[in-house]
Amino acid sequence: MGGKVTCTLGEVKNRADFIVFWGGNPAECHPRHFTKYSLMPKGKHVPNGRKDRTVVLVDIRETKSVKAADIFLQVRPGKDFEVLTILRALIKDQAVDPRQVAETGLTLEQLTDLVARMKRAKFGVMFFGMGLSMTRGKHMNSAALLTLAAEMNAFTKFVAMPMRGHGNVTGADVVMRWQTGYPFGINFSRGYPRYNPGEFSTVDLLVRGDADAALILGADPGATMPQPAIDHLARIPTIVLDPKVTHTSRLARVHITTAVTGISAPGTGYRMDEVPIPLRPALKSPYPTDEEVIRRIHEAVCAKPDWIHANGQYTTNQV
Amino acid sequence: MIRITGGKVYDPANGINGQVRDICLAGGKVVADVDGGRTIDATGLVIMPGGVDIHTHVAGGSINFARAMTPEDHRRAVAFIRSQSRRAGLGGMAPTTFATGYLYAGMGWTTVNEAAVPILSAKHTHEELRDVPIVDKSCLVLMANNEIVLDLLQAGELERARHVVAWQIWASKAYGVKAVNPGGVAAWKWGQDAKQLSDPIAGYHTLTPGAIIKGLAQIVDELGLPHPLHLHCNNLGAPGNVTTTLESMKALEGHRAHMAHLQYHAYGGDDWSTMRSETVQLAEYFNAHPNLTTDAGAVLFGDTVTITADGPWQHLLYKLTGRKWGNLDVENETGCGIVPYSYRPSNLVNAVQWAAGLELLLLIDDPWRVFLTTDHPNGACFWRYPEIIQLLMRNDFRRECLASITPKARKAIKLPELDREYSLYEIAIITSAGPARALGLKEKGQLGVGADADLVIYHDDPDVLRMFSHPRYVLKAGEIVVEDGDIRATPEGREFLIKPAYDEGIENFLRPLFEDQYTMSFENYPVEVQRIEHPEIRDCMGTE
Incomplete structure (x- = not known):
């Protein structure tokens, strides 16, 4: 486990048809991200822009970014690592414990639906923010998400990128x-x-x-x-x-x-x-x-x- | 001013093979004579032109990604302690920038060619190169997966493609053109690869890797770049890839080309368990085709980190090793992959790779066409070059090493049958004179009057490893930079650039495409020449 499978933002603009924002609120923290890179632009291989993209937001509460998403998954606070680990099992068709799923605040249906969509994507990307990297589990949460993105490449093209900010x-x-x-x-x-x-x-x-x-x-x-x-x-x-x-x-x-x-x-x-x-x-x-x-x-x-x-x-x- | 007296000089470019000569240096150049100044008594010592690394990865986004991924190696690496004249740094698998300069100079290398630069992040590469002290530098821009160029090649618009390539070389402030896995990295953006030279590339209708290779080689020749197309073939690292390599070489007939790290492209067999070295076949073809040069890309056993623009290969390596995996796809241009790796003598594949690198160096007749590299850090780190020199110069040492590899590998390699031993003269060719000539750097790799005063003075030591690991003196631009293992001075090196001729109007073609496909403004894309610390713009060759 380790490393990072990523790309430059132009790849997202030109190719990404499936976009996950995890533990971040770009609508307020990265206000130009949607319009310049991730959601709205018409890209070389996504000519209809937003219409060609599916957007998922994963967070512990409803933020202003929810409006921009097609699917909102509300995770119980502090359970991101568990959700990511369950997803890593589900993509490989491994059995998961329903009690552990229940603890995350999400249902198995929601998660299997997410996995199916991830696998159907031609080019998937997961952006993650400090709601993931700076909460309980910290760098282990980031590592779990990065590993999930790496493992998804057994099925389709998938990348991940931290939503960094604060000047340079x-x-x-x-x-x-x-x-x-x-x-x-x-x-x-x-x-x-x-x-x-x-x-x-x-x-x-x-x-x-x-x-x-x-x-x-x-x-x-x-x-x-x-x-x-x-x-x-x-x-x-x-x-x-x-x-x-x-x-x-x-x-x-x-x-x-x-x-x-x-x-x-x-x-x-x-x-x-x-x-x-x-x-x-x-x-x-x-x-x-x-x-x-x-x-x-x-x-x-x-x-x-x-x-x-x-x-x-x-x-x-x-x- | 310095006069070096009494040393045995190995200067192959001028046909000097161990004769005792005085060498005089003034104003950063070799001169006929000097009056006054310091005299270095080199009696009993060996003098060679400073080493030239034709293919290395020392600066830019990919090696910096590798640094981020390997903190555990930094902790066990040699550490450079800060002083008033030296910066702190770390050696190891992916050395820091300042340490890179110290380590290269410390072993007598004075010129390095960074072999893979995306235009999009070329500013980053040049910022790092500025922080690599002592050595002179150049870099190659990645082109064989650039979608604007690929679209033009598919449309058969070679003329316009030539202007675009020329514009891009100058935009990235590069010295030459590198092609990595032509079409394969573009296909990787859809999770695929391009393994057959004649199959259309994923995402394209008719364009094939073979057409990219031919098109780029022709463009590079037409532009008269001093260094030919620098090609990393398709199908790197895979058993049986020798057929792809031979096809690529055939596609290059009539053009100049440099085949990068040929060792990684010299395998037979059908899978990992039947993999064998096919260097004999490859060397035979290569020997008969003087339009080609190559570098070994030799492997040494031990830990390293692999870095390449070849994204799909790195995904495979990650699946094979289960170790860390870094991947960075660069919009519209290229990608890069990073996987830490350990080469083990007990592993069949690794043993074949180790042998194949040495075999190529021993089987290719003309030392002026095969150069010492490890594709740093892929095959091994550059600071291990003296170990390879020892393997080339000492057959008995090679036999000792052969005894330690897995017996399964013995029948898959040719090395046990090769008795050739390199002379000091030949070592000076493959480490300095040859690569300098292939790069078109006339004043490098030689010690004639007018040459750059970059040279290294070794003890004439029967222990080859010790001799090449610990030069007595290293001089860069006429200044003593290393003396008996101590770094004495850390001058800033120059950077060589090429400005090939192109129609300025090509920007009108590029701008709308760029604004459509990229995420920065067109004005921000090229590297301003002011960003280069000591630029030296070189001429293209006459195009006849």
Whole structure:
């Protein structure tokens, strides 16, 4: 189990005739997704656009996205992993326990109907949101959905894609991977990258009080993180780079106003499907870009004596 | 300025075979003489032009996908420690960008060709290439499943297809054209494959893989690209695929072509249990057809991660191994698949693959036409090249290794009968002079006056593995970058680009198609040349 079977959004536009949104509310969170990529566009192989597509929404409550769906499946909160596991059994014609089906809040008829439709699809896609990946089961839920999509390829073409958002989070993930091998939660304290989500992720470092200082770029942890993490940010020297004053700015020692990328600063944004898009500024800004500020901080830091002792250039024995 | 004295020089492009010569470097080039500067005493050492990797996967969406999928390997990989001049990084199966530059240079390679770039994410590839230090770089754009090109080939509009291909090469800031499983990746978008060269491709009426191969080879020749069509044949990895490979070669008669990782296309047999090496047949045909070059795509036993634009093959490999599977279909252009894999000497198929790669290197007579690669990271990681050099130069070592493979494989391979041993001169050809010539990089792979001052100085060590793993010095553009295993300098490399001639009006044809089929605006599609760190735009050859 593992991996990801996915595609770029143009494949969805041109081919997808069966679309599942799981644990997400694109109508409100990704308002252009339906019109640009997934539902409305007329594609090369789905010439009638929306009419050629079947749309299923799986969520624990009725959201505004329900209106856009043909089928709504309301799962009992915290039972996504169970539903996905039952679906993995059903596609392979394996027996499932009716009591376990009953616990999910869905009926066997609903699930077998879903499986039949999935298998009939020419090109199926499952988009999943934080309602799946950040609730009980967390990454195991994502893994179950990704595995279901992979296994569906024994019957027809099927792919899956996380509904990512929050600015250029995908870009950060992509760059960290090529520079360090890991997407996030990376610790450089030994001079080389180490990865351990839950230990080295920002929220964990802050809650434990491990960090001596914080540089916050394009994020507002002061608004989203748990109180102990916020308390620690207030305790240590925190520097915020942001076009506007955020919750984090208010508790930081330093706030540096920067130009808005894509409006007054150039750059590259990575779409949720990891396709890079060039960002060209339409306006001039009196403020420096994030890049410029970071470069100047970096130059100043480089002028300091190197803190890593001369213990070789590389190690074959990571500890 | 540097003068290197007393070294035994292996410079096959200039016919120098181990003679002791002085080499002078100034301004990043080899010069006739220098006055002053540093002198390196290379007495008793061996000098070769820096290695050139003609086929590797080191940057872009697919290798970055592989990095994401293999954190467990990063943890056991060699780790590069940050210093004021070096960036932190990790080696392993899918090394990080900075580490990639350090590892290549550390073994004496100074030029690399990234072999698979989708236009849609070419910006990403170039951003990564910028973060690969020391080495010079080029890349090949994926074309044989590009639906706009395929539609034109089906309609027989070769002239217009040529303008489109030329436009796309420049749009992606590539150096050449790569064809992967022609038509097969397009078919994979419907869950199918294209295995027969003469069968119409799923989703097309008349277009066949054979027609794509011929059409693209002709276009590449007409455009006069310095590197010929770089072909990854249909039916990769499958028992009995040698017939497809031979048919592909026949389809290419009258055109130049580079057959990528030929080892993966050299199998006989009907299924996995009867799979055998058909390298003899393949090498025989290849030897007689000087329009072709190839690289080995050799396999070494051990863990790696397979990465290819060949989506359907990767689905099969996932079903065979039950391991992780990554797949990324790129709209209208291509796809990629990723599956971690372990090659085992006890496995018949793996043993045949291991032998077949070496057999091709030993059976193809002309070292100027067969090059050392592992299709990194598919057959093995590039930093294991010295192990292959050892296998080629030492027959006794080969015999030792043969003893450890499954006895079932012995009658399925030719390797036990081959006694050829490579000389240092031939090693310099297959690792440097040959691939540089095939890429059309005249100032690479040689040490004549005017050549780039990229060279490597080895100890003349009877232990071949040690010799090629630990160069005494590596120089890039006349600067000492590696000295006795330590990275001394990390200059930024250049990137080679081609701007073939095309009718600017072709954009009027492309724009409406693009806006219909893609999900970004046409203006955002091409890579701006400003995004390339040190671009060097090269000329096409005269088209006669």
